[in-house]
Amino acid sequence: MKPVVVAPLPLWTTRSGRWLGFGERVPAQAWLALQALALWPHWRWAGARLSDGSDDPLGLVALLVLVVAVWRLGSRLRASPAPGWGGAAIALTLAATAAHAAAAPALVAALLAALAMAALLFAFLPSGVPRLPLAGLAVLALPVVSSLQFYAGFPLRVATAQLSAWLLQSAGMQALREGTALSVEGRLVIVDAPCSGVQMAWMAYFCACAVGWWSALPDRDFARRLAGVGAIVLAGNVVRNSILIGLDARGAGAPPGWHDALGLAVLAAVCAGVAALVHGGRDGAR
Numbered sequence: 001m002k003p004v005v006v007a008p009l010p011l012w013t014t015r016s017g018r019w020l021g022f023g024e025r026v027p028a029q030a031w032l033a034l035q036a037l038a039l040w041p042h043w044r045w046a047g048a049r050l051s052d053g054s055d056d057p058l059g060l061v062a063l064l065v066l067v068v069a070v071w072r073l074g075s076r077l078r079a080s081p082a083p084g085w086g087g088a089a090i091a092l093t094l095a096a097t098a099a100h101a102a103a104a105p106a107l108v109a110a111l112l113a114a115l116a117m118a119a120l121l122f123a124f125l126p127s128g129v130p131r132l133p134l135a136g137l138a139v140l141a142l143p144v145v146s147s148l149q150f151y152a153g154f155p156l157r158v159a160t161a162q163l164s165a166w167l168l169q170s171a172g173m174q175a176l177r178e179g180t181a182l183s184v185e186g187r188l189v190i191v192d193a194p195c196s197g198v199q200m201a202w203m204a205y206f207c208a209c210a211v212g213w214w215s216a217l218p219d220r221d222f223a224r225r226l227a228g229v230g231a232i233v234l235a236g237n238v239v240r241n242s243i244l245i246g247l248d249a250r251g252a253g254a255p256p257g258w259h260d261a262l263g264l265a266v267l268a269a270v271c272a273g274v275a276a277l278v279h280g281g282r283d284g285a286r
Helices: 028-038 040-051 059-076 083-101 106-124 132-140 145-170 198-214 219-249 258-285
Strands: 175-178 181-184 187-190
Touching (some): 028 040, 028 083, 028 106, 059 198, 083 106, 106 132, 132 219, 145 175, 145 219, 181 219, 187 219
Antiparallel strands (some): 175 181, 181 187
């Protein structure tokens, strides 16, 4: 009778082929912390951009919600990472490091770093947990408002001015767009940078991501509703600007504090509409 030779299994596998070893003894939160440490130069840039006043600190709110989301998942996180997402996290980390070394735009490198963190988180997520809202929160945690204002502010101001002109015309007023300004009843009213709606858009998409994660909205349904979020933001910004421009054009002007009060009211209405859209989508998906 011939002796049976049994090849020893590697220490990191079991007889079923399941990975077992150092990786499974380290919790997912520790791997995420190590990943964040490896990408530290990008977070240092983000902190410097906030500390010198170059951007609004809105991203800190998104970061807080993202941390709470990971904390709430707790023991539900996988013991070992999914290979596909783990590989994506490594590739994005290398890309972020290369971009930083090549002196690429810091925001581009930081975006790659944020996506690397999101990919590693996805590697540990259990099935059924939506990923797109968490990825959105990771991107919104970056200081992006001033960059969005620089690149997207002008076309948004043009679109807002044109739609406001049509809305005022429908109300019986003489309105004509001239660049990013409006000629209304013979008065020239400028649609300036704060009226572009960039901050309102940030708040709306943050609300969408937070509600989408809290409601466990499937990624496919969440993606379908992103266009609706943009439409709600544009409509709210046009209504706000049209009211203020209409008052200025009639010579009445906005009463003291009216501009801020109207802005807050419209922002609250926009966020409520976004929350209803996203949460209602979850109800429809059940």
